[in-house]
Amino acid sequence: MKKSSKVMLMxxxxxxxxxxxxxxxxxxxxxxxxxxxxxxxxxxxxxxxxTYVIGIGQFAEHGSLDNCREGFLSGLSQEGITEGQNLNVIxxxxxxxxxxxxxxxxxxxxxxxxxxxxIATPMAQTAYSGAKKNDIPVIFxxxxxxxxxELANSDGTPVGEITGTSDKLPVEKQLEMIRKILxxxxxxxxxxxxxxxxxxxxIEEYKKEAPAFGFEIIESGISSTADIPLAADNLxxxxxxxxxxxxxxxxxxxPVILDKAAKKNIPVFGSEIExxxxxxxxxxxxxxxxxxxxxxxxxxxxLKGEKKASEMNFEVIAEAAFYGNNVVAENLGVTIPDDLKxxxxxxxxxxxxx
Numbered sequence: 054m055k056k057s058s059k060v061m062l063m064x065x066x067x068x069x070x071x072x073x074x075x076x077x078x079x080x081x082x083x084x085x086x087x088x089x090x091x092x093x094x095x096x097x098x099x100x101x102x103x104t105y106v107i108g109i110g111q112f113a114e115h116g117s118l119d120n121c122r123e124g125f126l127s128g129l130s131q132e133g134i135t136e137g138q139n140l141n142v143i144x145x146x147x148x149x150x151x152x153x154x155x156x157x158x159x160x161x162x163x164x165x166x167x168x169x170x171x172i173a174t175p176m177a178q179t180a181y182s183g184a185k186k187n188d189i190p191v192i193f194x195x196x197x198x199x200x201x202x203e204l205a206n207s208d209g210t211p212v213g214e215i216t217g218t219s220d221k222l223p224v225e226k227q228l229e230m231i232r233k234i235l236x237x238x239x240x241x242x243x244x245x246x247x248x249x250x251x252x253x254x255x256i257e258e259y260k261k262e263a264p265a266f267g268f269e270i271i272e273s274g275i276s277s278t279a280d281i282p283l284a285a286d287n288l289x290x291x292x293x294x295x296x297x298x299x300x301x302x303x304x305x306x307x308p309v310i311l312d313k314a315a316k317k318n319i320p321v322f323g324s325e326i327e328x329x330x331x332x333x334x335x336x337x338x339x340x341x342x343x344x345x346x347x348x349x350x351x352x353x354x355x356l357k358g359e360k361k362a363s364e365m366n367f368e369v370i371a372e373a374a375f376y377g378n379n380v381v382a383e384n385l386g387v388t389i390p391d392d393l394k395x396x397x398x399x400x401x402x403x404x405x406x407x
Contacts, residue, residue: 110154115301127349128351133353145247170191173251195299220369224259225262229337232267234389243256252299274323278302296324297310334403379402
């Protein structure tokens with residue numbers, strides 16, 4: 054009787070061990086446990102021969118980067134790699150903290166993921182720094198200037214097993230749009246994080262192109278979100294309008310800027326669709342879901358072994374579109390010209406709370 058009980062106990066233990074294991078291509082299918090520090094979430098797919106495990110590291114929490122992540126998973130699914138079927142996803146958010154971003158990448162490496170997706174420049178840089186020592190390919194998205202970020206060579210070729218998509222702003226078209234909407238404006242304010250290389254690059258391009266449209270750029274550098282309220286107050290006292298970059302630190306506090314600007318009746322222009330949806334006046338910008346889908350399709354090639362990341366130059370989304378917000382225009386007493394409205398990809402009739 055004792056011998057029989059012992060055999061049954063050993064069999065039960067073996068079953069538990071087997072249930073906790075799954076097969077995948079190149080890594081463990083275990084997913085990260087959610088933590089308050091990193092904002093981690095996880096989804097476990099069904100085990101199988103062609104199950105992939107990827108880590109998605111997102112630098113900050115805001116609409117455009119969320120859309121990138123949604124689009125990325127959609128792009129993978131379009132290529133037959135679908136979460137919950139043959140894809141395990143470990144998702145973690147750094148909440149705009151560089152130290153947390155490093156911890157996230159260390160976790161992905163420990164889990165032996167097949168690929169890391171870095172959303173936004175700081176996350177992509179951190180991902181590549183860790184992954185290149187461990188032979189893990191990196192796909193990035195929402196990186197404004199991959200060359201300046203040292204994620205690509207000057208000719209656009211990858212610096213290693215890393216590639217992805219750029220959300221480079223259509224600066225000339227943005228300035229042209231602002232001039233059409235605000236024909237009397239002379240000064241444009243831009244707030245940016247001095248630690249984000251993508252923002253430094255965008256500022257330089259704005260300063261270069263602005264004189265051709267009769268504008269002066271007044272910039273305000275910040276080091277953290279805590280600096281934003283005071284910096285916004287100072288900037289709003291000097292400018293006719295503000296244009297917003299894809300700066301992660303600033304975008305995460307955009308509602309604060311919009312509230313202060315509205316009280317002074319100063320227009321704020323966005324850089325992509327979600328910023329207009331939540332209260333910016335207008336933009337000639339990107340749809341980050343489309344950008345994410347483009348990135349997901351690139352990642353699928355790497356996972357399937359069709360191409361290495363080092364064999365694909367980074368890509369820029371083909372088209373930018375005009376988006377406007379009728380409610381914001383009415384509140385500001387600003388008229389959006391008919392030709393812009395007629396060409397708009399979308400005109401919003403409400404302000405969505407962020």
